[in-house]
Amino acid sequence: MHDTTPLTRPTLGRRQFLFGGAALALAACTSSSKSTTNSGATDVSTHTTDSNACYSITTDTSAAVLQEVAVDASVSTQGFNLLWIPPTLTGTKFDLALAPSTVQFFDGAPTDTIGYNGASFWGPTLIMTKGDTVGITVTNSLDEETTTHWHGVHLPAEMDGGPMQVIDPGCAWSATFEVMNNASTYWYHPHAHELTWKQLNLGAGGFIIVQDDIESALALPRTYGVDDIPLILTSRKFGTDNAIETTGIYGDYMLTNGTMSAEVNLPAQLVRFRILNGEIERAYTLGFADDRKFWVIATDGGLVDAPVEVSRLTMVPGERYEIIVDLGADAVGSDLTMQAFNGGYSLGYPGSESATTGAFGSLLNNTTFDILRINVIASRADGVTSLPTKLTSNALWSAADATNERTIEITDNGPGSPFTFNNSGFDMNTINERVVLDTVEAWNIQNGQIFGHSFHIHDVQFAIVERSTGPVPGYEKGWKDTCYVQINEQVTFIAKFEDYASNDHPFMYHCHMANHEDEGLMGQFLVVPK
Ligand SMILES: [Cu+2]
The missing domain is CATH 2.60.40.420 (Cupredoxins -  blue copper proteins)
Known part of the structure; x- marks a missing residue:
């Protein structure tokens, strides 16, 4: 018997999914070039959001095809619903379209949601291979702006899909990048300025699975939707x-x-x-x-x-x-x-x-x-029955590798006020940190605040080397891009900022609690050329 809170809930209806093709004809619209003013702070760059070309997408025959996933339905239990497994898109050319949808969560009125490629809550899983150069076009069929961020993926800042890469309603945006990440599980989600919370809450997001030779050679379960x-x-x-x-x-x-x-x-x-x-x-x-x-x-x-x-x-x-x-x-x-x-x-x-x-x-x-x-x-004939004892050999950074150090403090301006970094709320016009290309840095994230947070940095994968509250758990001893920063804790991680530099296009670091992010717990950094 578990102390699970009993929920009184209405009878569940069948979930509705309407997978259709992405809208291919896009209305002409103005590019989103937001003029900004210099606030007079000492470390300020005046820049605009990236231009946002609207164009007609021609159907690309090499585009990844949506593959539905049939789940095993041999057992079903009264009061439960079979887990939905997102369909997959595999290849190097991906088309995503974010549009309004609905889900019949309860009897009565359907619930309004948003989803990619006709999904009603979360979108297809993008399957990519390390070493490939991929192109992804995102069409915004909402009535408000959005962006699509490739969370955890190492790529040029202008391809990152952060708040600067605005996709206006009825418009499309394309990103192209070489997949340099290790095999693991990443994800995509909206990252529009002060709209992340709302759009994530309504169901916008999906997985990215990266495959590589090291992972593929291991005897691990990898039949998607089965094991x-x-x-x-x-x-x-x-x-x-x-x-x-x-x-x-x-x-x-x-x-x-x-x-x-x-x-x-x-x-x-x-x-x-x-x-x-x-x-x-x-x-x-x-x-x-x-x-x-x-x-x-x-x-x-x-x-x-x-x-x-x-x-x-x-x-x-x-x-x-x-x-x-x-x-x-x-x-x-x-x-x-x-x-x-x-x-x-x-x-x-x-x-x-x-x-x-x-x-x-x-x-x-x-x-x-x-x-x-x-x-x-019943088990499958091809089922994996024993776990490899060795998976890979990570050359994780240690504290001794760092040649520069910076401290990011989580702050606020009194009870009830939004959380901030170093006493400054997010400002689209402010570059908060500048990192020189190829530098290995130690970042100390200090949380003397009244609540725990989830710290995420774009561009890099880092190694956690110290937690002030105790040993770094064994399961955190791998490449990370997001980590828990507990109340009254300092977390130190080491990262190398390599491959991509720009004097114009910043990356973000922020709390991944979407409400905190939207309320200002976010900053921008440039990786500048040497
Ligand atoms: Cu937070």
């Missing part, structure tokens, strides 16, 4: 009209890949989950109801050297981990539940607030709740 399962974890709060509360911070209903009360049928063998905390603010301390051990095999930016055994795994918004769970000893017909063990934390842990209603309240706060029911089905 290699993508999981985007989030929760949402709904109004009486079934609408998603657009300023919701903590949801009342767990949505696993956008599926409420999700269950999945998995073979009795090793299975892999690629997990993204896609929340607005909530952390998840993952585990299984029977407290079984599982293994972390990859962090944000690649495999770890060897599988790291854990029974709990804390993830903050924006973080990804790949884990292996052994179902080999589970009887066919049995079930197992993945849960968030979020009870018992003191204030500062995102989701520890005890209120069930109000701005920071939620039915899922400060408790253990279910994420996914797993029904065990």
Whole structure:
């Protein structure tokens, strides 16, 4: 018996997905060139957002084709819904279109959402190969601006899809870059200035899976949707009209890949989950109801050297981990539940607030709740039954490698005021930090604040070398682009800023709690030429 908060919920309707082709004919529209004024601060660049060409997309025969994923439906349980697995797009030419959609989460009114390529909540999984040069065109079919950021991907700043690469309504934007990242699980999501929270909340985002030779050579589960399962974890709060509360911070209903009360049928063998905390603010301390051990095999930016055994795994918004769970000893017909063990934390842990209603309240706060029911089905002939003991050899940076150091402090201007970095809220016109190309730097992220945060930096993958609150957990000893910074903690990471320099196009660093980001907990840095 678990102390899961019982939820009173309406009968669930069938989810509706309408996959259609992207709109190919785009209306002419003006480019988004936002003039800015110099605020007079000492470290200010006056610049404009990148120009945004509107053009007609001609159908490219090499474009990746949407591949639907049929999930095993041999077992279904009363009161549960089969986990939706995002379809895949594989190749080097990707077309994405973000448009309004709806989901029938509840009886009665459908819930308005937004999604890519006809998906109603989250979008297709883009599968890329290290070494390929890819092109991605994003069409904005919303009635407001958006951007699409490739989270964790190392690329030129003007391809990053940050707040500067605005896609106006009815317009398209293209990014092209060489895939230089290690095999791991990355993601894409809107990053428009002060619209990230809203658009993420409504369902815009999706996975990017990068493959490479090292990972492909390992005997790991990698049959997508069968023994290699993508999981985007989030929760949402709904109004009486079934609408998603657009300023919701903590949801009342767990949505696993956008599926409420999700269950999945998995073979009795090793299975892999690629997990993204896609929340607005909530952390998840993952585990299984029977407290079984599982293994972390990859962090944000690649495999770890060897599988790291854990029974709990804390993830903050924006973080990804790949884990292996052994179902080999589970009887066919049995079930197992993945849960968030979020009870018992003191204030500062995102989701520890005890209120069930109000701005920071939620039915899922400060408790253990279910994420996914797993029904065990027969193993497959090609199933992986033993875990490799060695995965890769990461040459992670150490503190001794750093030749420059900077400190980013999380601050605020008094109770109730937005969080800021170094006492400055985000300003589109201000370059907060300048890093010289090819420098290995130590960044100290200091949080003397009243709440934990999720620090994310664009462009690089870093190595965490120190946490002031205790040892760096084994599962964090891999390449990272996002990390938990607990209340009253300093985290130091080391990163090399290489390959791409620009005096004009900045990268972002920010809290990945979308409400904090939109309210100003974000800064910009340039990687300048030597
Ligand atoms: Cu934050």
